[in-house]
Amino acid sequence: MDSHAPESSSAAQKITPAQPEWTISTSGQTPELHISGNWTIDEHVPLAFSSDALSANNQAGSLTVDASKLGQWDSSLVSFLWSAKQVAAKKGLSLDISDLPEGVQSLSSLLPETPQAPTPLHDKIHNPFTLSGAFTLSTLNEVGALTLLGLDTAQVSTKALSGHGGMRLRDLLANIFDAGPSALLIVSVVNFLIGAILAFVGAVQLQKFSADIYVANLVGIACVRELSAVMTAIIMAGRTGGAYAARIATMQGNEEIDALQVFGIPISSYILVPAVVSLMVMMPLLYLYGCVMSIFGGYVVSVGMLPDITGAGYMHQTFGAVSMSQFEFGFAKSIVFAIMIGLVSCRIGLKAGRSAADVGTAATSAVVVGIVGVITLDAIFAVIANALGI
Incomplete structure (x- = not known):
């Protein structure tokens, strides 16, 4: 039993992994880099080659690497050799790695000859003219893309x-x-x-002048002409527009848009037209329904709050104050709002990124742009109505 003990200890010494080491020797005029041991990340290998390991008066043109005693290796050896290559280049030497395994040579060939210089940091001075010009060009580009998208959608709808x-x-x-x-x-x-709310605010003020009945005029004209169309459009921008953008952005992330294009299926007819047409059909109907609900809300508050107003009197005053032209004006606005919300939401979804975060960003952008667009278009309609005397 005792005679086998030395053999076991010698076997244990053989399987003990050697520590990574490197030395420099000079054979004649040629310097050699000797690498031994296991060069793996678990062995805490040196990742940098000492800058003073090579003398400046070497007459040879290369630094030869001796890997005869090299054990296991990973990318840490490649990092060390790249560092040695940079130091040798400063001394006028090239690194000869022909003795290394093919895997090390292949990985080393992928590295650049010299390290990339760090990008200098400059204090950027934001020129207001440059920023405004870039914003203007970006806005015009989006308007152009949105116009082309609208024309394509109209053509496919026809x-x-x-x-x-x-x-x-x-x-x-x-x-x-x-x-x-x-x-x-x-x-x-x-x-x-x-x-x-309009009826309550109007009643509080008009009661002071004994003009309670004109609460019906206030609610009817304000809601039919402006508020019902605008509030319904804002609701649809936040609810339906955001859903359109999120859905198309999700299709982008899942590469469903790419699959449709590969199979030759037009995106406009498959995705855009149903979304835009559905809004164009339903938005005017929702506007009319919103007008009815707004007038009913004013009716409930007025009849319940003002003792001199009856239900029949409130409705008679409303029908006399709100003409058909007011409904036509609000109806036209609702159609324009629907087209704008549908096209903008689809455009934002189509240009979204492919990550999960981009889906939320696209939905948020569609809601914000849709609401701002509704308010802007309503202001334009107000100017046009004033110019035409509507």
């Missing part, structure tokens, strides 16, 4: 009416249900409260 546009009726009906009946509850609540 073909779809004849049954040759490639739009599936099932997709259109699904979008109509999402944009219409599913939004009735929130449209009802918001418009009812808007009418009630």
